[in-house]
Amino acid sequence: MGLDVKWIELPAVQRRFLFYSAAATLVFMLLLLRLWYLQVIHYEELQERSVRNRTRVLSLEAPRGPIYDRHGTLLVDNRPSFQISVMRQEVENRSLLFQNLSDLLEIETQELENRWKAGQGFPIYRPVPLATDVSWDAMEKVQEHGVDLPGILTEVRPIRDYLDQGSTAHLIGYLGEITEDELARKNFAQYRAGDFIGKTALERNYEDYLRGHKGKRLVEVDVQGKLLRQLQVESSRPGNKIFLTLDRELQQVTDEAFGDQSGAAVAMNVHTGEILAIASRPTFNPALFAKGIGSKEWRELAHDKRHPLQNKVIAGQYPPGSTFKMVVALAALRDGIATQKRIIDCKGDFEVGGSRYRCWKKDGHGPTDLKKALRESCDVWFYQVGLELGIDKLSQAAKEFGLGAIVGYPLPGERAGVIPSQEWKRKNYNKPWYAGETVIASIGQGFVLATPMQLAVMTAALANNGKVLKPQVIQKIEDWDGNVLLESEPEVVRQIDYDPKAWKAVRDGLIAVVNEPRGTGHAARLDHITVAGKTGTSQVVRRKSDEEEEEEKAGEVPYRFRPHALFVAYAPAENPEIAVAVVVEHGQSGGRAAGPVAKKIIERYMELKTP
Amino acid sequence: MFDRRLVVNFDWVLLLTVLFLAGVGIVNLYSATASWHSATPIYMKQVLWLAGGVMIALTICLFDYRHLEHFAVHSYIVSAGLLVFVLTLGKTTMGATRWIDLGFFNLQPSEVIKIAIILLFSRIFSQTASFLGYGFLELWKPFLWLLFPVVLILKQPDLGTATMVVFIALTMLLFAGLKRGTMVLLCFIGLLTAVAGWFGLHDYQRARIRTFLNPEADPLGSGYHIIQSKIAVGSGGFWGTGFLHGTQSQLSFLPERHTDFAFSVFAEEWGFSGCFVLLFVYLFLIVWGLYVARRAADRFGMFLAIGVTAMIFWHIVVNLGMVIGLLPVVGVPLPLFSYGGTSMVTTMIGVGLLMNVSMRRFMF
Numbered sequence: 001m002g003l004d005v006k007w008i009e010l011p012a013v014q015r016r017f018l019f020y021s022a023a024a025t026l027v028f029m030l031l032l033l034r035l036w037y038l039q040v041i042h043y044e045e046l047q048e049r050s051v052r053n054r055t056r057v058l059s060l061e062a063p064r065g066p067i068y069d070r071h072g073t074l075l076v077d078n079r080p081s082f083q084i085s086v087m088r089q090e091v092e093n094r095s096l097l098f099q100n101l102s103d104l105l106e107i108e109t110q111e112l113e114n115r116w117k118a119g120q121g122f123p124i125y126r127p128v129p130l131a132t133d134v135s136w137d138a139m140e141k142v143q144e145h146g147v148d149l150p151g152i153l154t155e156v157r158p159i160r161d162y163l164d165q166g167s168t169a170h171l172i173g174y175l176g177e178i179t180e181d182e183l184a185r186k187n188f189a190q191y192r193a194g195d196f197i198g199k200t201a202l203e204r205n206y207e208d209y210l211r212g213h214k215g216k217r218l219v220e221v222d223v224q225g226k227l228l229r230q231l232q233v234e235s236s237r238p239g240n241k242i243f244l245t246l247d248r249e250l251q252q253v254t255d256e257a258f259g260d261q262s263g264a265a266v267a268m269n270v271h272t273g274e275i276l277a278i279a280s281r282p283t284f285n286p287a288l289f290a291k292g293i294g295s296k297e298w299r300e301l302a303h304d305k306r307h308p309l310q311n312k313v314i315a316g317q318y319p320p321g322s323t324f325k326m327v328v329a330l331a332a333l334r335d336g337i338a339t340q341k342r343i344i345d346c347k348g349d350f351e352v353g354g355s356r357y358r359c360w361k362k363d364g365h366g367p368t369d370l371k372k373a374l375r376e377s378c379d380v381w382f383y384q385v386g387l388e389l390g391i392d393k394l395s396q397a398a399k400e401f402g403l404g405a406i407v408g409y410p411l412p413g414e415r416a417g418v419i420p421s422q423e424w425k426r427k428n429y430n431k432p433w434y435a436g437e438t439v440i441a442s443i444g445q446g447f448v449l450a451t452p453m454q455l456a457v458m459t460a461a462l463a464n465n466g467k468v469l470k471p472q473v474i475q476k477i478e479d480w481d482g483n484v485l486l487e488s489e490p491e492v493v494r495q496i497d498y499d500p501k502a503w504k505a506v507r508d509g510l511i512a513v514v515n516e517p518r519g520t521g522h523a524a525r526l527d528h529i530t531v532a533g534k535t536g537t538s539q540v541v542r543r544k545s546d547e548e549e550e551e552e553k554a555g556e557v558p559y560r561f562r563p564h565a566l567f568v569a570y571a572p573a574e575n576p577e578i579a580v581a582v583v584v585e586h587g588q589s590g591g592r593a594a595g596p597v598a599k600k601i602i603e604r605y606m607e608l609k610t611p
Numbered sequence: 612m613f614d615r616r617l618v619v620n621f622d623w624v625l626l627l628t629v630l631f632l633a634g635v636g637i638v639n640l641y642s643a644t645a646s647w648h649s650a651t652p653i654y655m656k657q658v659l660w661l662a663g664g665v666m667i668a669l670t671i672c673l674f675d676y677r678h679l680e681h682f683a684v685h686s687y688i689v690s691a692g693l694l695v696f697v698l699t700l701g702k703t704t705m706g707a708t709r710w711i712d713l714g715f716f717n718l719q720p721s722e723v724i725k726i727a728i729i730l731l732f733s734r735i736f737s738q739t740a741s742f743l744g745y746g747f748l749e750l751w752k753p754f755l756w757l758l759f760p761v762v763l764i765l766k767q768p769d770l771g772t773a774t775m776v777v778f779i780a781l782t783m784l785l786f787a788g789l790k791r792g793t794m795v796l797l798c799f800i801g802l803l804t805a806v807a808g809w810f811g812l813h814d815y816q817r818a819r820i821r822t823f824l825n826p827e828a829d830p831l832g833s834g835y836h837i838i839q840s841k842i843a844v845g846s847g848g849f850w851g852t853g854f855l856h857g858t859q860s861q862l863s864f865l866p867e868r869h870t871d872f873a874f875s876v877f878a879e880e881w882g883f884s885g886c887f888v889l890l891f892v893y894l895f896l897i898v899w900g901l902y903v904a905r906r907a908a909d910r911f912g913m914f915l916a917i918g919v920t921a922m923i924f925w926h927i928v929v930n931l932g933m934v935i936g937l938l939p940v941v942g943v944p945l946p947l948f949s950y951g952g953t954s955m956v957t958t959m960i961g962v963g964l965l966m967n968v969s970m971r972r973f974m975f
Contacts, residue, residue: 010742016786017905020917021898027928028894032887034935038845039883046845057835 058219059192062212063158065239067172067202069248070274070475076172078158082139085127086116090151100148104141105131121180121193129194133159160196160290166283167255168246170311171411171473173201174286190214199289201311201411202473206242209477209485213237240485243475245274253604254279257597262585263564264312264452267601270460270576272490273469277601280312306585314414317449318583321536321590322377322520323568324398324444326462326506329370331397332385333502340505343367346380355436357383360537374509375519377535379443386442391433394441395421400496401458401468403450408470408493417454420447445539456581459568462510463532463576465503466496510534511573523595524569529606532576533569533598535590540564562586567594571602578605617672622903622969626668628896629947629962633661633955635889636873636948642855643868643876653869653950660952664959671963672970679964680911683727683734687756690727693720694763709767721772722957724760728776729783729918729961731756736787737910744788747796753784768813771941775925782921783914823939836867841936844878851882869950871942874934890931897924903969912968919961926958 038046067076084105091097094116095109102109112130119128130152131138139154146152160175176199182188191197197211198204215236220229254265254277267277284301301309310316332338348364350357359365359379365372373381386394398404404419418424420441422433440446450458453471461468470491477486510532513521520535540561565587570579580598587593640654647653679686693711697720701708710717735753757780764773789797809817822834846852868876878886900920907913923946930945932938944954 012742013788014905017901020786021901024897024901024924025894028890031928031931031935031937032890034937035844035878035883035886035890038841038935039847039878039886040849042845043848046842047848050842050846 058217060215060217060233060236061157062214062236063238064160064212065210065241067210067242067244069244069246069251070276071247072243073248075162075164075168075244075246075248077161077163079161080156081133081159082136083129083155083157084131084134084138084142085129085153085155087127087151087153088116088119092150097149097151100145101130101142101152104145104149105134105138107131119194126192127153127155129155132157160287162286162290164248164251165287166285167251167279169283169286170280170313171201171244171246171278172286173198173203173411174289175199175203176289196290201413202242202244205411206474206477209242210239212239238480241478241480243478245269245276245472245475245488246278247276247605247608249608250277250601250604251279253277253600254597257600258584261587261593262306263583263587263594264316265580265582265597265601266313266452266456267578267580267605268456268460268469268471270463270570270579271467271469272472273457273460274472274475274488274490276578276605278313278473280310280316282306282308284308311413312452312583312585314409314411314451314453316583317415317417317451318564318566319446319448319538320444320450320455321538321564321566322379322444323455323534323536323566323581323590324448324450325374325377325382325442326510326534327398327401327403327458328382328386328389328394328442329374329506329509330462330498330502331394332389333370333505334397334498335389335393337388338370338385340370340501342385343369344373344381344384346378348380350380350383350439352383352387352439353435357436357439370505371509371512374506374534375512375516377513377520382442383439387435387438389438389442391438391441392421392423394438395419395424398448400494401461402493403454403458407454407457407468408491409453410471410473414453415451417451418447418449444536452581452583455566455568455583456579459570459581460579461496462503462506463570463579465500466498467492468494468496507532507573510569514569520591521567521569521595523591524567524599524602526571526599526603526606529571529602530573531569531571531599531602532573533567533580533595535595536566536568537588537590538564538566540586559586562588565590565593567591567598569598569602571606578602616973617970620970620973621672622966625896625899625903625962625966625969628892628899629959630665632889632892632896633664633947635877636945637661638854639873639877639880639948640869640950642880643873645855656952657950657955660955663952664955664962667956668959668963668966671960672967674967675971675974676912676915676964676967677909679730679915680734680737683730687724687727687731690720690724691760691763693718694724694760696720698763698766709769716952719953721764721767721769721776722953724764725772725776725779725922725957726960726964728757728760728780729915729922729964732780732783733911733914733918736783736914740787740910742788744790745784745793746790747793750784750793753780769942770812771929771943774941775922775929775943778925779918779921782925783918786917787914820939823936836872836940837936840872840875840934843872843875844935847879847882847885849883851878851880851885854880856880870944871930871940871949872934873949874931874945877948878934893927897927900924900965903965903972906972907968908972908974912971915964916968919965922961923958 063078066074066078068074084101098109098112101107101112115130116128122128142149142152142154162169162172175196178188178191178193178195178197182197183191183193198207203210213236216234218231220231250267254267258265258279258281262281264280265277266275266279268275282304288297329338346359346365346368348359348362350359357379360377364380365376365378368378368381372378395404398419404417406414406416420437425431425433437446441448457468457471470493472488472490474486474488476484476488478484511530513519513535514525514531514533521533524531524533540563563586565584566582567590568579568581570576580601582594582597584593584597637654637657640657644653697711698708700711702710702712702717709721710719732753757777761773761776764776823837877889897920900916900923904913904916904920907916926943926946929938929941929943930949933940933943944951946954946958
């Protein structure tokens, strides 16, 4: 610190300043020498390269992974499509260009302007798409008239191809263009504006597996934008293959069986929980979304009163009606309220707390035991038994079967349904529970709601001695080298405990429903195998009084007030393999409308099994 | 505080040189980002950064730089602390954790440590340098002072900045004087470190060096920057393609052209003749910095000037070397030229210190 004159005036030290200055000058001269080397000596070569060297790194789209059914039948694939794009910096007279293009492609110039604007965010060297999935003719015309269309180029892009035209639209989902918000998110770092990503269901949840790895092309183009040569290619890697648990044959049969009706159906393997068929009707064609859906078409779908966009199998909450009776029966047996032999006399109505509740059979079933009660779906038997059991015990038994909560369908959108209890009523309505409500809950009406998926799981649990299974939709995921990336295993959510005699009693009842003369489900009967099942007819509105019913009988009940038709089944009864749940919206009779659908599915299933 | 002598001896040459370089830089940025669209153009932001930087530099001139000698150790501890802080709580982008997010701007501790090291080493050397030169064993203290932050910076990882800090320190050390034997020993150790360092480098850093040696091997990936930069520079020829006419820049083939490769844009548009003038002015700045050091009133001021000059010198050399293909790409900005508030502020702090030393050369 302070003045140290002696040290700094040492010639040795003074020399250092000179030395450093000289060294710095030397280094700078080396830099200048190198600059001379590049800018003078190699000028021609580098200059030429820069003029010719409008290199572009073009992204090569990767085909999205295909989706197969369990046997390897292709359900969703990609096909090539032509896209007309524009290199913005090569456009000098935009209005003239669009005019020419509009004439050739028969697209409004306004539409072209909109597409141009939409591509503002792209980097300058990336072409902006003006028309997607154009026909071969259109593409040829554009190529022919290349001279009049400076800056326009044709690109070949893979586009999603849904081979089943919407049969599995709710399971598989659809694609859409990535939004700005999504681009900002971390997990979408690899994506660019204009990319199509999965928006719903499988396409969305398994986006990472399905998305391939984009390749790159380093190309050289001259001043006019013509491709001179390709310098390097890193080929794209297609997305992985997904094999669903679905069986396309069964899915097709389900489609045919439904026809024009609305509703939902699901078929499940009783031991593994694998979903063999899943249909929600009406459906829509995901191909509409594949190249960017128009807002008019979207609005139509969204406002359609039959809700084609909703996956009714997992999100449709219906009163299960009489299909619920199997749970009531089991709970009663376990609790000792009823035995197989308990006889209750059904006279057609039942009185509780001053209200009258009727059996669907006006004059009653007479003396009825458990088997008869299930077979002929006697309401009064269940009113009685349910009332004695009490709503809380009933609720608990139902929840064991997976009702009232989501069962774990692996894709989003599942609803939980409702299983009421005293606590539930207090929490949600701040009111006490009334005995009459137990009565109607015992026949699966009132507050009780379930999704077809839950009903299938419930039926499977009955068939497999109490294993509540998690539904599986993916069998395995493979890459193109044959490596298995993911393989599903059956997952038992819960093991329900009932006496084997109880299981047998209820199962016998369900066998009777289909196979014995007075069974309500004889529409589902098959010759070669024993189908066991239960019908259900769930009221959409409260039961009307006698007078109102007479009035309505005169004219037809309007569609939206007609009850839903339900049917659950499993087969073969002796050694169950498949469980089915069907809901036909406003089908009126569980046996007549839903039964045949279930029958056709089971029939086909058995046919496919025999080689 | 406002002694008349300060105003008389104010270093206009230094200020004008710096403003000239920064001005050319801003004009260059205008061209480099001409095809960009944003609310506030890049070059405008740089003008603001420059204005802010000049304010900072002038503020630094207001007090006697000797006060800094007291605070050298404090500033070092704070900076080192910030380096530790950034490793644990810093923002991570693209695999590197270099910044602390303070809301309205990002603080980069590795920049702060550059200044802190200069202050600290100026203090150490000015107090203990002798005409005999340092022996090897006497260097253990400065070595440790240096090692700690360098290791932390390497952990971020930021090889470029770590290298800068080491070079600045070595330059100052060399000036302070070493015994001959020590110098040989240090060279030897340097070689060993380079070899050992090769094995310690991250894969991507090794890849960078390989790419530097043969960029054509991977023209799509890592070689892209180097190849494009050479083409841009070379196609400038002797007279340049003209302002706003550099095809490599205007058509976006040259990446990072507002930051690391800003000089490539300049070289393409102004050619060899333009580069000659620019390099001449940069060299002038360096030599002037050494001149300030020589005229300094005390040793502490002298070492401050040496340190700051070294900092500017090495940034210029490494950035230019990278741009023209003499050095691997390590992400070091060109002072006053590359866009970036951090670089501008650090440089202007240095310039402020330099001006401070310069205008007080007759004070005592």
